[in-house]
Amino acid sequence: MIKANYNPVSLWFYSSYFRVLQKIFFRKISVITKDVFAEGKSVLLLQNHFSLYDGYWSMYLCHKVFKRRFHVMMLEEQMARRMFLARCGVFSVRKNSRDLLESLNYASELLQNPHNVVTIYPSGEIISQHLQNFPFQRGFARLAVDKNNCSIALAVALIDHFSFARAEIHIYLENYSGEKTAQAIENAYHLFYQSCISKQTE
Numbered sequence: 143m144i145k146a147n148y149n150p151v152s153l154w155f156y157s158s159y160f161r162v163l164q165k166i167f168f169r170k171i172s173v174i175t176k177d178v179f180a181e182g183k184s185v186l187l188l189q190n191h192f193s194l195y196d197g198y199w200s201m202y203l204c205h206k207v208f209k210r211r212f213h214v215m216m217l218e219e220q221m222a223r224r225m226f227l228a229r230c231g232v233f234s235v236r237k238n239s240r241d242l243l244e245s246l247n248y249a250s251e252l253l254q255n256p257h258n259v260v261t262i263y264p265s266g267e268i269i270s271q272h273l274q275n276f277p278f279q280r281g282f283a284r285l286a287v288d289k290n291n292c293s294i295a296l297a298v299a300l301i302d303h304f305s306f307a308r309a310e311i312h313i314y315l316e317n318y319s320g321e322k323t324a325q326a327i328e329n330a331y332h333l334f335y336q337s338c339i340s341k342q343t344e
Contacts, residue, residue, distance in 0.1 A: 174314045
């Protein structure tokens, strides 16, 4: 696997580049949440994955809401073509391989540090934002066990143009407080996704 090689200067450059793109292509970003994420805990962020901007939305949440260091899991075949991302907190995973366990163990180590956020996309691939009930990839629940003592954040990013040329992004965020099992978290995420769609269409 490819581990993160965090470099503040690289992260600043990457985030600055995407802020420019944000101003060009997006009219507004709104984070919708009533929840507070306790200090002294790392955050496991589960987020939908529908565009190349998803890593930036994760980074945006890290800076604006969590106030913690950004990390995100990325497919190794994609990361191998963008090795500079390792300096921004990105690390790799290879699905359906023995290396998967190594990536999960590495993510678990990151979650031992209360100053970290680890983002994973449970779909395991880019899918339409309209697909609400996608199966979660195996392994994510390993990161949610109590030994990590992490907060679990559910995030759903949705995009609409309405009557504007530039799109508007709504990021719905919830602090998960239920049972830490794979099925319970997956069910909760799907219910949360459906509630976000309902709010988006009100």
